[in-house]
Amino acid sequence: MKKSVILGAMAFAGLAAGAASAGTLDDVKARGKLNCGVTVGLVGFAAPNANGEWEGFDVAVCRAVAAAVLGDSTAVEFVPTTGKTRFTALASGEIDMLARNTTWTFSRDVDLKFEFAGVNYYDGQGFMVPKELGVSSAKELDGATVCIQTGTTTELNLADFFRSNNISYEPVPIETNAEAQQQYLAGACDVYTTDASGLAATRATFDDPGAHVLLPEIISKEPLGPLVRHGDNEWGDVVRWTLNALVAAEELGITSANLSEMSAGTENPEINRLLGSEGTLGEMLGLDAAWAQNAIASQGNYGEIFAKNIGEDTPVGLARGLNAQWTEGGLLYAPPFR
C-alpha cells in the first residue's frame, strides 16, 4: 500500500516535472538544429562574413551550445533580431536562445520572464563623437543630437544621464546599428551612444576610425549575456554550463590546440570531469560525455573566442579589461565543475 502511494507520488511528480519544462532540449535534439537569435549585424559580435556565414563573439556562444547539444557547431539557424523584436522572438519560441548583446536587468529577468545564463561580456554604455567637435567629456554634450537604438537599456540610461546632469539633448531613435551608423556619419546626429563594445565594433568599420573618439564616461553597467525562456531549467542549465565551460577552459589552460591531448585524461581531475574522461557531468545535463569537448573544439576557449573576434589584434580592438579571468584581475569566474 505504502509502496503504491510512493510510486504514485513519483509518477505524479514526474508528470508535473514533464509539464513544467517546455522541453527545449528535446526539441532541439529532435530538430537537429539550434535556433539562435543574434543581432542583425554588429561586426565582431554577430555578422555574416563574405561567404554569408555568421561569425562573431555572440555567434560563438550559439555554435558552442549547438556543438554541446548536437555535436555539430554548424547545426545552427541564426535568426537576426532587432532591439525591438528580440524578446518577442524568444518568448514566442521562434528561437531557442538569444545571444545578442542583451543586458541582464532585473525587469528582464523577473518581469519579462527570461533566464539569463550568465555574462559573456561585461560592458558599459559609452559615447562616440567626431574628433572635430572637440568634445572631451559627455558632460559637454548639452544640446547635442544623440543617435540611439530604440527599445534598449541604453535609451533609458541616456535619459537618466542627461536628466541627472541637468543638460538637454535631442534623441534620434534608430532601429538598427547600420541605420545609426549612416545617420551618425552623415552628421544627422552629433553623438552615437550604445554599449562601449558596440561603439568600438562600429567604429572599426568606418573608413577613417581615427576621426572619431570614444568619450571617457561609461554611464552604466551593461552585463551582456545569453538568455533563455523562464521555466525551462534543463535547457537553461545547458546554455549556462556551456558558457561556463568556455570560461573554465581558459582558466584551466584548455585550448583548441591541446584539446585532443587533454581529453585523453590529465592529472587534473577538474579537467577530466569537464572533458568527460571522468565522472558523469554530461549525463547529468542530458548530453553525451564529450559535450564540453565539442563546445570548446568548435571555437576554442573563451580567451580564444575573444581574441579571434573582438580582441586587440582585430579591427574592433577591445582590451580584455573587466573580461579577463578572475585570476588576472577580471570578473570572469566559472563555478567549479564538480
Place this chain on the structure above:
Amino acid sequence: MSTLTDPPKEQFRLSMLLYDTRYRSATIQVIAMLGFMLLAAWLIDNTLSNLAAQDKAIDFGFFTESAGYDINQRLLEYTSRDSHLRAALMGLLNTLVVAVLGCITATILGVIIGVLRLSSNWLVARLMTIYVELFRNVPVLLWIVFVMAILIETLPAPRAFRGENPEATMSLADSVAVTNRGVYIPEPLFSRTLGDVHVFGEAALRFDVSLDLIAILAVLGLSLWGAHRVTLRANRIQEATGVRPKTWHVRTGIIVLPMLVLLIGLGFHLGYPALKGFNFQGGTHLRNSLIALWLALSLYTAAFIAEIVRAGIMAISKGQTEAAEALGLRSNRIMSLVVLPQALRVIIPPLISNYLNLTKNSSLAIAVGYMDITGTLGGITMNQTGRELECVLLLMLVYLAISLTISGVMNWYNEAVKLKER
C-alpha cells in the same frame, strides 16, 4: 360527398432545417455563427492560458509607471519621468500631426496632378502619367526611406554653418536654416502674452491651452463673420439696383485691422533660429523625420488621389463642359465651377479610403525614427514593459478609432455634397 378540409398544416420536422429552402439559409447562418463563436472562444482561451502559462496576466498597470525614455518631437510638455500613458499620448498626437498634414498635402497635389493628367498639353499629361505610375508602383516604405536618405545625405549638417567662411548659409534673410537634421524656421512669440490655461492639472492627459491662440482665433472668427456680412449686404444691393458695390477694401480692412491691433497689443515678434552649441536653437524645428514621412506619404497618396480625380472628371459628361463653354466661361472657371463640383460625388468615397490608408501608413514612421504612436506605445513602451498583447490591442483600438473618425467625418461631407434630388 366531399368535404372541404383545410390543407393539413405542415408538421415541422428537423430534416426541414436542411432540405427546406425556407429554413436552410437560416440553418447555415446559425451554424456559421456557432463556428465563428467557437473559434473566437478558442482563440481567447488559448491566449489567456498561454499567458497564464508564462505567468503573465493581462494587466494595464504599466501605464502609470514612469516611461523612462525621451521623445524628441512633442507637442505637449513631456519628460522621461512621465508615465507610459503620456508617452502614448505624445505618440498619438505625432501620428495625428503627420496624418493631417499628409492628407491636406496629398489632396492638393492629387487634385492638381489629376487635372493636369487630362491636360491637352501632351508633355504635361505624359509627365503626370509618369509621376502617377512611378509613385503608386513602388512601396511607400521605400519612398519614406528614400526621402529620408536624400535629406540626410544631401543637406549640410549644422556644423557646416559654423566659422568665418561657412560652407552653408541660412536662407531668407538669415531666418531659415535648412540642415540634415531638419528645417529651422522662425517661431511666433508674444512679449505681452496672456499666458496658458492648464487643463486636467497634473494628470497624464494634461495639456495647456494658449490664451493668445484663443484670442487670435476669436478675433479672426469675428472678422470673417463681419466680412461675410459685408458680402451679404453687397448681394442685397446688387439684387435691388443691379450695381454691385466695391467691397474688397472694406472686407480686407475688417479682416486685417483687428488682427493687427491684437498682434501689436500682444507684442508679436518672431524668434529666429540661431546656431548655438551643437544645433540651431530657437525657432520652430521641423525634424527631417517628420518632413521625410510627410513628403513621402503625401507624394505616394497623391498618385492615388490623382487617379481618383481623373476618374471623377471623366465621369462628367462632355456636354457639361461644352455647355459651360457656350456660356463663355474660361477653362479654369469651367473646371472649378462646373466639372469639379459634380465630380466630387464620384471622388469622395474612394478618397476616404485613401485618407485611411495614409493614416495607417504613417505607422511606418519608425523607419525614419519619427515617434508616432507605433514608435512609443507599440515600440519602446512595449519593449520596455514586455506587455506585447496589451500594447498591440490598444494600438489597434487607437487606429480603429482614428479611422472610424476620419470615415465618419468624410461620410458626413459626402452627404453634404452629393447630388440632391428635389
